[in-house]
Amino acid sequence: MANKRSFKQYLMLVVAIMVLATTWTGSPSHAAVPKLDQIRVALFMQLPGKYDDTTAAATFSSPAGLNIGSRQPDGVSSWFNVSGGTSVRFAADSFKVKVYESTTFASALAVQKRLQALKGAAFLTSLSKNGSIVYQVIEGTYKTAAEAAAAQTKWAADSEISKLVGGYKAVQQGPLHLESAPLAGKAEAIAAASSFGAVGLDAYVAVRDSQAEMASYSVMVGAAVTDAELQIVQAAASKAAGGGALKTADAKLPYLMLRNDHTLSAKAESSSELYMFAGSDTKIAISPVGSDPIKLTERSNRSYRGQFELSMMNGRMAVINELPFEQYLYSVVGVEMYPSWPAEALKAQAVAARSYALNKGFGFQIAHVVDTTLSQAYYGTGSEKPSTIxxxxxxxxxxxxxxxxxxxxLFAASGGGMTADAKEIWGNAVPYLMPVKSPDTSSETGLHSWYRVVLPSGEIGYVRDDLLDETGQTTAAGSPIMQVNTNGTKVRKHPQIQDTIPVVATADSGTKVIVLEKKVESNSMSWVRGPYTPQEMLTVINAKVKTPISGPLRTLEVSQKGASGRATEITANGQKLTVSYPDMLRSTLGVQGSLPSTLFQIEETAKVALLGSGSATRTKLGDSAPVYMISAGGKVTEASQSNLFIMDGSKHLRAATKEPSFRFIGTGNGHGVGLSQYGALSLAQQGYDYQYILKYYYKDVTIAKE
Incomplete structure (x- = not known):
C-alpha cells in the first residue's frame, strides 16, 4: 500500500512539474493563432478617409501569357487568353469626355499629350468609321454624368486644347450601349463592328461569359449618356445591316468592351487592347498562364505573384493582388529591411509583418492591406531575395x-534612441507598445560628416567633410577656419544631398569658411531640417491645423512631450496647434515634406537670451529693440546684420538671426512605435536572436505558431 502511495505521489509530482514547465515555456493553443492562406493587397482603390490612390487604366503582361475571366461566387470563369509578353489594358466603362476625333494621328496625339500635361486621364484610341481609321481622344473615368460635364467644361476652357481641336466640339460618352446577338467569334465581331462604323457609328467588340468553355463575342454600338441618346443611336444603327436587331445591352451582367489603344505606344501602327469593364458587381480576374509573375505597368512596372482582380469601388477602379500569404511576406521583408542585414533581424521583421497583417483582417473592405507604408510596403517579386525568403x-x-x-x-525605421509610447503618437495606450531604449546608431555607420559653415558672403549652410581641408587657422573667437578644395562645391541647406531642395550657394576651391558645428550626415538616427522662414512655417501649419494661426509667426515651441521625449503638443505664438493626434505634427510642421519624427527640438534662430546688469535677463525674439554687442576684439557695435554668431561658456557657437526662422534638430525616423528596424539590426549584430528582438520591442508578448 505504501509503495502504491509513493508511486502515486511520484506520478502527481511529475505531472505537476510538466504543467509548471508548460506554463513556463508553452505557447497559446493552435486554435488561438489565426491562419490566412491568401492575402488580398490593394494596389489601387478609392476608400474615402482611409486610402485614395487610383489609376484610370491598368496594364498587365506575363512572359507565358494571361488568362482573362470573371470571378463568380463559385469560382473564376475563364473567358480568353492573352499571348505571352503581350500587354493588355483595362479601364472602367464609365462616363467620359470624347475631347477630339480625327483621321490624323499626329493631331490626336497632340491633344492627348496636352491632356496628360494637365493631369487628365487621357486615352488615345482608334476604330473603323466612315470607311477610315479614326483616332479618338477620350478622357476620364467619371462616376456620374455631372462629373463628366464638369470635365468637359474644364477642357473646353483650355486655350491650347481649343487651338489643337479647331472646330471640333467635345461630347460626353456614357456606359449605355446597344448590343448584337452573340457572334461566332472575335473575327466576326470585328467585321460586324466595321459595318456599323461604315454608317458613322462608334462600334466595339464586346466579350461576355458564355457559360461554356469559350467566351461569347458580340458588338456594342454607341456610348450614350442617357436613354434618349441611346434611342438616337438606335435610329442611326437601323440603317446598317443587322441594326434593327440591336437591343439595349444588359448592364447587370459582366462584360468587356474592346478598344484599340495607342496611349502607351504613341504610334499609329502600334496599339494595345483596352478592355473596358462594367456590370453590377463585376470582378475581372487576371491570372498568369504559366508560373511567371504578372507585371503591372502603372505600379512602376513591378511584377507580382498570384493573380489580380479588378472591380469598381466608389466609382473608381480597384486593383487587387491576391496571392499566398507567406509569399506576400517575401517581398515585404525585402522592402522593409535591407536583404543584406543579419538573418535574425530579417526573421524578426518577418514575424512582425506577419503579425501586423493578421491583426488587421480586412482592413480595407475588399482587401486586407494596401501596398504602401500605410500598411506595410509591398513591391512584388523584385524585392524578394534569398535571404528574405x-x-x-x-x-x-x-x-x-x-x-x-x-x-x-507596428514598426518604424528608427526609434531615434528611444521608441515611442503609442499614446504619445496616436493618443491611445497599448500595453505591449511601450517605450524602450533602442540602439539605433547603426544607421550612422559609414556616413560622412558635414560641417555647418559661414561663407565670406555671410550665407550659412552645410558642406561635406571631404570637400573641406583644415587650415590650422581660427577666428578671434577660436572658431576653426577651413578651406574648400573643389570648384563648384555645393553648400546645402541640410547635412545631406537633397537634389529636390535648392542649394544655399556654391563655393570654389580656396574659399575659406568658418565652422559653426560638425554633424553626421542626416540619417534615420539623427537629422536636421530648416531653417525655415515664418511665412514658410505659417503656410504649412495653416494648411493642416483645424484652427489657423494668425500671423505673422513669431514663436514656435514644443509645449508638451510624451514618455519618450517626443513632441505631443506644439504652440505657435502661444496658441496650441490643433491636430487630430500627435504624430500629425510631423506633416503639419514639414515645409519640404514631413519631418522624419516627432522626437525633435525647435531652434528659434532669432531668439536670444540676454544677460544684463544686475543679472537681469530678457529674451529677444528678433524684431524687438536693438541689441549691442562686444565683439571678440572688444569693439561695441549694434547687432544689425542678418546673422549674429553667439558663443556660450562652453565655446559652442550658434548662428542666430535678426529675423525669426526655425530649425528642427531631431532623431528617429517614422512614428517610432514598436520594433525599431535599425535597433533590430544592432541587436542582431550583437548576437541576439529574433525572438529576443521581438520580445524586447513588444512588451510581454509570446511567439506562437499555427
Missing amino acids: AAVDDTAGEVAMHDGKVIEA
Whole structure:
C-alpha cells in the first residue's frame, strides 16, 4: 500500500512539474493563432478617409501569357487568353469626355499629350468609321454624368486644347450601349463592328461569359449618356445591316468592351487592347498562364505573384493582388529591411509583418492591406531575395501574441534612441507598445560628416567633410577656419544631398569658411531640417491645423512631450496647434515634406537670451529693440546684420538671426512605435536572436505558431 502511495505521489509530482514547465515555456493553443492562406493587397482603390490612390487604366503582361475571366461566387470563369509578353489594358466603362476625333494621328496625339500635361486621364484610341481609321481622344473615368460635364467644361476652357481641336466640339460618352446577338467569334465581331462604323457609328467588340468553355463575342454600338441618346443611336444603327436587331445591352451582367489603344505606344501602327469593364458587381480576374509573375505597368512596372482582380469601388477602379500569404511576406521583408542585414533581424521583421497583417483582417473592405507604408510596403517579386525568403520560411506561421490575440506589430525605421509610447503618437495606450531604449546608431555607420559653415558672403549652410581641408587657422573667437578644395562645391541647406531642395550657394576651391558645428550626415538616427522662414512655417501649419494661426509667426515651441521625449503638443505664438493626434505634427510642421519624427527640438534662430546688469535677463525674439554687442576684439557695435554668431561658456557657437526662422534638430525616423528596424539590426549584430528582438520591442508578448 505504501509503495502504491509513493508511486502515486511520484506520478502527481511529475505531472505537476510538466504543467509548471508548460506554463513556463508553452505557447497559446493552435486554435488561438489565426491562419490566412491568401492575402488580398490593394494596389489601387478609392476608400474615402482611409486610402485614395487610383489609376484610370491598368496594364498587365506575363512572359507565358494571361488568362482573362470573371470571378463568380463559385469560382473564376475563364473567358480568353492573352499571348505571352503581350500587354493588355483595362479601364472602367464609365462616363467620359470624347475631347477630339480625327483621321490624323499626329493631331490626336497632340491633344492627348496636352491632356496628360494637365493631369487628365487621357486615352488615345482608334476604330473603323466612315470607311477610315479614326483616332479618338477620350478622357476620364467619371462616376456620374455631372462629373463628366464638369470635365468637359474644364477642357473646353483650355486655350491650347481649343487651338489643337479647331472646330471640333467635345461630347460626353456614357456606359449605355446597344448590343448584337452573340457572334461566332472575335473575327466576326470585328467585321460586324466595321459595318456599323461604315454608317458613322462608334462600334466595339464586346466579350461576355458564355457559360461554356469559350467566351461569347458580340458588338456594342454607341456610348450614350442617357436613354434618349441611346434611342438616337438606335435610329442611326437601323440603317446598317443587322441594326434593327440591336437591343439595349444588359448592364447587370459582366462584360468587356474592346478598344484599340495607342496611349502607351504613341504610334499609329502600334496599339494595345483596352478592355473596358462594367456590370453590377463585376470582378475581372487576371491570372498568369504559366508560373511567371504578372507585371503591372502603372505600379512602376513591378511584377507580382498570384493573380489580380479588378472591380469598381466608389466609382473608381480597384486593383487587387491576391496571392499566398507567406509569399506576400517575401517581398515585404525585402522592402522593409535591407536583404543584406543579419538573418535574425530579417526573421524578426518577418514575424512582425506577419503579425501586423493578421491583426488587421480586412482592413480595407475588399482587401486586407494596401501596398504602401500605410500598411506595410509591398513591391512584388523584385524585392524578394534569398535571404528574405529564408527569413519568412524559417519563421513560417509564427506570430507575436499578447493576451491571446495577435498584436498590432507596428514598426518604424528608427526609434531615434528611444521608441515611442503609442499614446504619445496616436493618443491611445497599448500595453505591449511601450517605450524602450533602442540602439539605433547603426544607421550612422559609414556616413560622412558635414560641417555647418559661414561663407565670406555671410550665407550659412552645410558642406561635406571631404570637400573641406583644415587650415590650422581660427577666428578671434577660436572658431576653426577651413578651406574648400573643389570648384563648384555645393553648400546645402541640410547635412545631406537633397537634389529636390535648392542649394544655399556654391563655393570654389580656396574659399575659406568658418565652422559653426560638425554633424553626421542626416540619417534615420539623427537629422536636421530648416531653417525655415515664418511665412514658410505659417503656410504649412495653416494648411493642416483645424484652427489657423494668425500671423505673422513669431514663436514656435514644443509645449508638451510624451514618455519618450517626443513632441505631443506644439504652440505657435502661444496658441496650441490643433491636430487630430500627435504624430500629425510631423506633416503639419514639414515645409519640404514631413519631418522624419516627432522626437525633435525647435531652434528659434532669432531668439536670444540676454544677460544684463544686475543679472537681469530678457529674451529677444528678433524684431524687438536693438541689441549691442562686444565683439571678440572688444569693439561695441549694434547687432544689425542678418546673422549674429553667439558663443556660450562652453565655446559652442550658434548662428542666430535678426529675423525669426526655425530649425528642427531631431532623431528617429517614422512614428517610432514598436520594433525599431535599425535597433533590430544592432541587436542582431550583437548576437541576439529574433525572438529576443521581438520580445524586447513588444512588451510581454509570446511567439506562437499555427
